[in-house]
Amino acid sequence: MSERYSASEMMTVTASRALTNGQSCFVGIGLPSEAANLARLTHAPDVVLIYESGTLETKPDVLPLSIGDGELCETALTTVSVPEMFRYWVQGGKIDVGFLGAAQIDKYANLNTTLIGDYTDPKVRLPGGGGAPEMATATGEIFITLKQSKRTFVEAVDFVTTVGFGRDGTARDGVPNIGKGPTRVITDLCVMQPDPTTKELTVTSLHPGVTRADVIEATGWDIAFADDVSETAEPDDQELTVLRELKTRTEKHHAES
Amino acid sequence: MSERYSASEMMTVTASRALTNGQSCFVGIGLPSEAANLARLTHAPDVVLIYESGTLETKPDVLPLSIGDGELCETALTTVSVPEMFRYWVQGGKIDVGFLGAAQIDKYANLNTTLIGDYTDPKVRLPGGGGAPEMATATGEIFITLKQSKRTFVEAVDFVTTVGFGRDGTARDGVPNIGKGPTRVITDLCVMQPDPTTKELTVTSLHPGVTRADVIEATGWDIAFADDVSETAEPDDQELTVLRELKTRTEKHHAES
């Protein structure tokens, strides 16, 4: 691992690079929001950021704490109602990429944000689905970003809040009007992509300094590696500077109000 | 017939009096619009006028020629999209009275604005349904105003564009979430209301100077008279003044632009 950047910065920069300039991106709060705004402030100035609160093409100067911070509306092209957001923009197919986080993800990229344990007697009750279930099926594709650990990367999620490829990798087969689903998962260790045939998440690139053993250790199933695993490109200085400034501005802003 | 006012003024004033202050009224173009605005400018200043172009609570100074004249928007509380108008305001049950005109009406107050003759080979093609079909079922009740003649008041309309009480008077029976339908028809000769049992349109009041024979002569079916036919109250001077000023302003405005 580099002295120049942290694993978390490596994750955010890699996630940000997944976005292409000009794409429309539905942004989840937290890590996805950090990555998407970094993309906008670096290589993808014309990426269109959309938050489920109804803010279209927003350009926040600091990262929002909530999905509906005032900053999002003040810097948006326009703000629509939440029913319109989900009807015209999400379901209407206007979003290229849904950028999501998760509490738990499994081998087939299914996401659990509902609960740990049994539904009627939960061990831990999580927030629930929010915008993710339809995001995962209505957008062109899905990027997922979260920190990797055995607790979060499990063989099979306790509850499929948001479908990746289902319990056996076939959930999208033959379904009309459905997006490609998760095309990459970006963690603090590596990038995974679904195997073209089985849809099982497979490591396609390792971050600099990370070993296969590190990934295996942090994954709750017998993780597969692609034939040609590459090394993820390092963050450049400009990306790191912009990211750090963004986080500093954000912390200052949220501490004040 | 009076020297003081015309039959057409009698009709408009009577129609305007049907509206109660504070009611919300969906206004059709032409005679309904004239009557509804007269009501607003006389006894019902707080009547809420709604046009299908999306203008909520509009207060036009001159009568619109079209359903979407600029005047309607400029004087409205706010203007919503047309889908919202039909979803939230009409179907959502926010309208007390729908005020409609028609090309043809029959014994059961069914309206035809589609065509004369056969559908596939029409003798006369009329404009079609517009907002009326759902207006007739979603609003609390319907007022209809049109000039009376054998040509317009027919035994059975060629085409039921907009339901009154159907071909046999029973079309509303047992239908959930349906309004009362036509509760009065105001013509240049009289006021008709549906018989409480048969739903057949029945004369309940004759305009001053109009005889039963006049009405029979101008109706295409064997028109019934209520047991207690009253005489319609005459327009008062203020109503006539306001109506004439409104029409003068309107003619001047539309001739200029």
Place this chain on the structure above:
Amino acid sequence: MAEFLSLAEAVDRYVADGATVALEGFTHLIPFAAGHEIIRQKKRDLTLIRMTPDLIYDQMIGAGCAKKLIFSWGGNPGVGSLHRLRDAVEKGWPHQIEILEHSHAAMANAFEAGAAGLPLAILRGYIGSDLPKVNDQIKFIDCPFTGEKLAAVPSIRPDVSIVHAQKADKHGNVLVEGIIGVQKEAVLAAKHSIVTVEEIVDELDCGPNACVIPAWVITAVAKAPGGAKPSYTHGYYPRSNKFYKDWDPISRDRDAFNAWLDEHVFNTTADNGASA
């Protein structure tokens, strides 16, 4: 992402013969300049969708552009009939056209459902009306919760939608203001879209919840000042009620209509095609 094109270029590129086309604008902001350009380019066999055909489709039908009309109210507002539409339906001039008619509520819901990416719209509609007897696209479903019978119509997904608006910014984001009709829905529901605007400005300068259609869902933006005349553009020019009245005698007569078309459409170019 919206591309700035001339109106002639936009129509040439995106309105194909045989296409399903919606030129929307509910009384306000009717895209007459675009309709005239379609006539000038002699587009044929179009399926024309519009809640209120208005004079614009009367002209396009009379000029022979239409194969089919999907509509919900086909009159000259406040004046009377659309005589070119009637001549086509009643007498097959210049050729027979097919019609499919709805109520406004159904059309508005069908545009809304198209924008929402759904295959159908559900409404409490057509109760007791004869329209379902003559329009096989009207079906009924039972609500799985209440058992209530509700009307269903297919959503509208035009090949191309064309609307007129007040202004675009330099990125191609468009502000629609006033009577906004189903314009936004028409654009969002279509495979391609052309928006004509009065002017192109640096900033849209509007409220936080204004009806803005973002550039990235528009195919082409074309500057067409006066492009809604004889209809109107809120904040720019009023409706020519006089032209709507004058249209009645012109449109009643085939020769008068053809003469009008020659003078005001064929012998003019895109930018001053507005007829009033």
Place this chain on the structure above:
Amino acid sequence: MAEFLSLAEAVDRYVADGATVALEGFTHLIPFAAGHEIIRQKKRDLTLIRMTPDLIYDQMIGAGCAKKLIFSWGGNPGVGSLHRLRDAVEKGWPHQIEILEHSHAAMANAFEAGAAGLPLAILRGYIGSDLPKVNDQIKFIDCPFTGEKLAAVPSIRPDVSIVHAQKADKHGNVLVEGIIGVQKEAVLAAKHSIVTVEEIVDELDCGPNACVIPAWVITAVAKAPGGAKPSYTHGYYPRSNKFYKDWDPISRDRDAFNAWLDEHVFNTTADNGASA
């Protein structure tokens, strides 16, 4: 027609024990003052509907007002859990509550359908999700035109909806601006509605297509300056992100929560009940 009432009077009159209640506001304009008044008046057995329960329902649930919660995302945004909600669900304190959960898309559509007077909403939703297994209110229908399987959920029709907005004019017409969420839909869908506002003004002074809820569809308007704190009111005051973070330790502990409730809700009156 909207009646101007004090918040205490409005809550007393329209929020009955056992009622189905929606306090809406998507992150923005959350009607905290009204929620606190409901707590103060010790309303019980409420079915609480809200897309994002947020701190307001965490407080109401902790205070024992709720019998059931219908929601789609129950966290403290950007901070973590709603600990009072979790304590009720996981440990039954102060009593067990029933939950019914949806996705945001379904809830938003259900509010929309409620405003539209329909018994159900149709969406392309819940594909592959386990949510339909634990929510018997999610059904599926087949599109009669395409055969596609689509999700159906019952529309939301609360007994009373409560929202906060920037301002009302003297007639009771209300302007909502900024992130408008499902507020208008919540009001239109409900049997009764209470709108709290920052101020009452002579004229709303807004654009032609602003989100205005007319007085004649509102039951009661109550002045409650600061009534959305610690949430925010666009144009008036910002969100107290600090309060949202501070809430985490308070809400983790039953005693700390009760102490907070005593100090900031029970021992204050309606007009300064806003907690930040």
